[in-house]
Amino acid sequence: MELYHLKTFVKVADEGNLSRAAELLFTSQPAISAHIKALEEELGINLFQRTPKGMRLTPSGELLYQKAAGILNSADELKSEAQSLRQELVGDLKIGVHTDFEFVRIAPLLQNFARKHPKVRVHFLAGMSATNIPDVRKGNIDGGFFFGPAKSADLTTIELATIPIRVVAPATWQDRVEHASPEALCALPWIYTSQNCPFYDLHSQIFSDYQCTPNQVAFVDSEDAIRELVKAESGLALLREEDAKQMEQQGLGYCWAGEVPSIALSFAVQKRRRSEPLINAIIEEICSLWGVENESTNEMMIDSA
């Protein structure tokens, strides 16, 4: 029995799906299938019940899952302890990035971090605010950027900046939008994000004081897609001010003059892993890059209801 067998066991149990677990472990589905089979043969127990929809833990599997997770935690602690004794950081860090890499300063972050910690390999994984938070909680990634508040007691979040937001309309709609009241805007077609995206709440905030329901014509989560749809005159949308202004300068959009609530850009890690050397190092670098006090992290913890 190897540690990677246990890692696979725990991941498959978490995901309930071999293919998804394989993706998260950066390996193939047959490899994962073989791990589970080898473990089951060695233990002489069926850990999972195979179904057409995936893998479900058996009662014995449920019991052994807790043990396996405990062993993996102990192994992580051992590694962390050894790293602090060496005072040299080694290993892999997986960071979820929810928006464009330039905006969250990934290039300088990597440059500075690699100079200080040459033996750490950093994986930047494209995601979304709505996926980065659960992925951090599940341990699929070590840390993640996101917009908006995090409603999870097991996370430590660091607010890096307040990002101004603007309503941007297709450039040809200037006449319709320039002097439009919020009620008039509401009646125009809107490109929305999905409900689990923090931008969705921003839309609600804008119209909360007015008795109107926005005319939602499309729901997309990618900023690229939002820009494309605005360009294609499909509707209005919320964008970061920097993006909105750029579209306006390029003649591809028109920014509505009215005020829109801003949104927080934050970085999250698991609260229990906050003091791990690797986690601490990346937080230190991110804070330095954004000019934020590292100590402020504790104050940013948000308890769930």
Added chain:
DNA sequence: ATAATACGTAGGCCGGATTC
């Protein structure tokens, strides 16, 4: 759609031989 199987491949491990 998802898991399991077949098969080829590459890298790592092990044991014997050799050197210091």
Added chain:
DNA sequence: GAATCCGGCCTACGTATTAT
């Protein structure tokens, strides 16, 4: 006796495919 080299074997992987 310890360290190093080298060849053969093993194993974990990926791709392709099949089964459920």
